Amino acid sequence: MEVLNAANRLEQDGAHVLHMEVGQPGAPIPDSVLKVAHDYLSSGRLGYTEAQGIPLLKKSIARYYKQTFGLTVPESRIFATTGSSAGFNLAFLAGFDRGDRIAITSPGYPAYRNIIEVLGLECVEIEVGPETRWSLTPEILEEVHNEKPLKGVLVASPANPTGTMMSPEALKALSEACEAMDLWFISDEIYHGLAYDMEEETALRFTDKAIIVNSFSKYYCMTGWRIGWMVLPEVLVRPVERIAQSLYISPPELAQVTAAAAFEAVADYEKIKAGYAANRQVLLDHLPQLGFDVLPVDGAFYVYAGVSNLTNDSMAFCRKMLAETHIAVTPGVDFDLTRGHQYMRFSFAGKESDIALAVERLKDWVK
Numbered sequence: 091m092e093v094l095n096a097a098n099r100l101e102q103d104g105a106h107v108l109h110m111e112v113g114q115p116g117a118p119i120p121d122s123v124l125k126v127a128h129d130y131l132s133s134g135r136l137g138y139t140e141a142q143g144i145p146l147l148k149k150s151i152a153r154y155y156k157q158t159f160g161l162t163v164p165e166s167r168i169f170a171t172t173g174s175s176a177g178f179n180l181a182f183l184a185g186f187d188r189g190d191r192i193a194i195t196s197p198g199y200p201a202y203r204n205i206i207e208v209l210g211l212e213c214v215e216i217e218v219g220p221e222t223r224w225s226l227t228p229e230i231l232e233e234v235h236n237e238k239p240l241k242g243v244l245v246a247s248p249a250n251p252t253g254t255m256m257s258p259e260a261l262k263a264l265s266e267a268c269e270a271m272d273l274w275f276i277s278d279e280i281y282h283g284l285a286y287d288m289e290e291e292t293a294l295r296f297t298d299k300a301i302i303v304n305s306f307s308k309y310y311c312m313t314g315w316r317i318g319w320m321v322l323p324e325v326l327v328r329p330v331e332r333i334a335q336s337l338y339i340s341p342p343e344l345a346q347v348t349a350a351a352a353f354e355a356v357a358d359y360e361k362i363k364a365g366y367a368a369n370r371q372v373l374l375d376h377l378p379q380l381g382f383d384v385l386p387v388d389g390a391f392y393v394y395a396g397v398s399n400l401t402n403d404s405m406a407f408c409r410k411m412l413a414e415t416h417i418a419v420t421p422g423v424d425f426d427l428t429r430g431h432q433y434m435r436f437s438f439a440g441k442e443s444d445i446a447l448a449v450e451r452l453k454d455w456v457k
Contacts, residue, residue, distance in 0.1 A: 093408055097418040108448045109440060111418040113250060113392070115311040116440040117365070119348075120358035126351035131344060139340040141331050143170025143319070150350040151319055159292055167322050169330055170341045170349075174280045174305035174318040178202070178244075179337070181301045181320070182209050184329040185274045190241035192276075193234060195226050197394065197426035197433065199250045199278075214240065217428065224254040224385060228267035235271055242274035248281040248389025251425045251435040255388035258291040265296040275300045280318070281390040283309030283359070286367055288388045299323045306345075308390070309359060310352045317345035366391045369438035369445040376449045377436070380456045391439040394422070398432045400456065408434060415451045 097107045109116075118124070142148070148165045155163045171177040178201075186192065188210035194202045196215040206213040216234055218224050226245055234240065245264065247256040256264070261277075268275035277293035277300050293300040305318035322330055334340075352359075373393050377384050383396030401407040404421035412418050422433030438445055 111420045114313040117362045120355045127348040136343045141334045147346045147350045169320040171318045173316040177303040177320045193243040200424040244276040246278035252394040253387040253390045253392045262296045280305040285389040306349045315345040317349045393436040
């Protein structure tokens with residue numbers, strides 16, 4: 091956010107800033123989806139809905155799992171949320187008590203840590219690296235759990251900031267390990283749909299005890315609509331409903347109706363994804379030549395790159411890059427409190443022309 095604020099100030103002064111810092115799609119939602127929103131908005135009053143979500147949306151989500159993964163998910167276990175952020179709040183509040191320990195990976199999305207700690211839970215950050223392909227393994231999890239018992243673990247695949255994914259076999263092994271250790275397994279699947287070289291899988295394939303969190307923000311380009319969903323174990327449905335009624339009443343009705351329509355626009359979204367894939371390839375082709383140590387980019391729309399060949403202070407490096415090239419990227423310091431000064435994250439969710447221009451500016455700057 092500091093980088094974004096600085097970039098905005100430069101733009102106000104007339105600079106042409108290339109935004110590669112924010113984790114949101116650069117494309118708007120397709121016209122066919124927007125038309126549904128327009129039509130519904132003009133139809134009359136918008137109001138509260140069921141806390142769990144309108145039947146239309148829940149049916150659409152259930153159909154998505156059937157069509158995408160061949161899985162039958164009962165609508166009773168599907169819960170619409172005010173973005174995935176609300177989903178994580180609800181998962182932590184319903185599944186845990188104050189003082190419980192939840193493991194996350196480092197590097198990882200910093201809001202996990204912040205939400206866990208503000209709710210009075212203990213965040214246990216487990217460093218991952220190239221030896222496990224930047225993923226958490228059952229062996230590492232069991233070792234941490236044996237040192238001091240955990241109550242749950244949160245894993246994202248594809249992951250932010252790394253873009254790495256777990257193979258179906260690895261996801262299955264981790265799911266089974268969580269069941270064996272009696273841990274809540276929270277599977278962050280908000281970047282589903284954005285996989286490039288690996289097979290995508292949901293934890294629902296392997297267990298009905300996982301807490302699935304997903305979102306319409308990333309693949310479906312609906313960040314500002316604040317709409318997501320969860321798939322819950324049966325035992326958590328009613329607790330989550332009670333908490334959601336108190337905190338949110340319900341997700342926005344207009345967003346729910348529009349999200350249901352988004353499932354019908356896959357062809358349009360695949361065109362947007364093709365643009366991400368092209369941007370990804372441009373960065374993979376050029377960043378290593380410029381001295382960046384690039385991690386595997388299996389999914390999402392991020393390149394997480396080591397910069398130890400160029401600097402030992404990614405925050406200062408990002409500030410300097412922004413000031414001198416007008417390219418805004420994210421330093422790794424929030425994603426990884428220990429090693430983040432050696433990494434930075436490039437988002438490639440913007441225009442193809444901007445990504446190409448960014449590479450040209452970097453070529454002239456990194457010498």
